Amino acid sequence: MLFRDYLVLIRGGGDLATGVTYRLHKAGFPVMVFELPRPLVVRRRVALATAVIEKEITVEGMRGLLVESIEEGVDLARQGEIPVLIKPKMASGNDKKHHQFFKILVDARMAKRNIDTHRDQAPFVIALGPGFTAGVDCHVVIETMRGHYLGRVLWEGKASPDSGTPGLIEGKGSERVIRSPADGIVRWNYDIGQWVREGTVIGSIGSKVMEASFDGLIRGLISPGTPVRSGLKIGDIDPRDDVAACFTISDKALSIGGGVLEAILSWLNRQQASVV
Numbered sequence: 001m002l003f004r005d006y007l008v009l010i011r012g013g014g015d016l017a018t019g020v021t022y023r024l025h026k027a028g029f030p031v032m033v034f035e036l037p038r039p040l041v042v043r044r045r046v047a048l049a050t051a052v053i054e055k056e057i058t059v060e061g062m063r064g065l066l067v068e069s070i071e072e073g074v075d076l077a078r079q080g081e082i083p084v085l086i087k088p089k090m091a092s093g094n095d096k097k098h099h100q101f102f103k104i105l106v107d108a109r110m111a112k113r114n115i116d117t118h119r120d121q122a123p124f125v126i127a128l129g130p131g132f133t134a135g136v137d138c139h140v141v142i143e144t145m146r147g148h149y150l151g152r153v154l155w156e157g158k159a160s161p162d163s164g165t166p167g168l169i170e171g172k173g174s175e176r177v178i179r180s181p182a183d184g185i186v187r188w189n190y191d192i193g194q195w196v197r198e199g200t201v202i203g204s205i206g207s208k209v210m211e212a213s214f215d216g217l218i219r220g221l222i223s224p225g226t227p228v229r230s231g232l233k234i235g236d237i238d239p240r241d242d243v244a245a246c247f248t249i250s251d252k253a254l255s256i257g258g259g260v261l262e263a264i265l266s267w268l269n270r271q272q273a274s275v276v
Contacts, residue, residue, distance in 0.1 A: 032083045219238040
């Protein structure tokens with residue numbers, strides 16, 4: 001492993017975070033993922049967060065395994081596996097236990113705001129998307145909005161603000177998203193990768209049902225049995241007839257991952273130049 005001594009911590013194991021992990025893993029970085037006890041991930045088949053629910057998951061040949069401690073995770077990461085640890089919070093300022101392990105931290109939770117990320121949490125801190133200011137909250141911000149600037153590395157300033165609307169795919173935008181019609185427990189009648197017709201009842205929460213708004217493939221569904229609140233994004237329908245796209249990392253995730261990899265290599269080059 002080329003960058004064995006530069007363990008990367010990814011906070012979040014969703015589909016975009018998994019694209020970042022994939023790029024770094026393939027480039028030779030050991031990577032560990034921190035996740036919530038009950039992930040709200042929609043694209044489960046391409047998200048390392050699914051390891052929390054299913055104990056392990058393989059995404060395009062990259063295997064994520066649920067672990068119980070940082071120490072166990074460090075060993076696995078250096079063996080080429082991706083350890084996933086249930087760890088909602090970082091160590092406090094008085095508890096530096098985490099900091100001895102990680103050289104690089106990436107906040108990939110896509111919360112659209114800064115929950116608790118600080119520049120002093122690792123020697124190099126990267127954040128994805130809106131809610132962060134490079135040089136203030138973190139060292140670098142990566143642009144996550146689709147378009148000309150997707151994946152660009154920002155050493156100062158902020159990423160584009162959250163538009164609140166999904167990108168268009170074959171003319172379909174917000175209607176692609178399935179949102180919870182009520183608070184409650186999710187039940188599904190279909191699974192990821194299946195084709196549904198407009199009006200098909202895909203699932204339910206209590207007495208409220210969720211119907212497909214157009215003909216398409218189910219690209220993502222939150223884990224069945226998950227407690228959700230009204231209005232939460234819990235599913236995704238794709239108008240394209242490409243089943244493989246439901247089970248492979250997206251172009252957006254890989255582009256963002258490329259930006260993270262560029263940022264890390266630029267930082268390492270600067271570190272080397274300062275020593276010479």
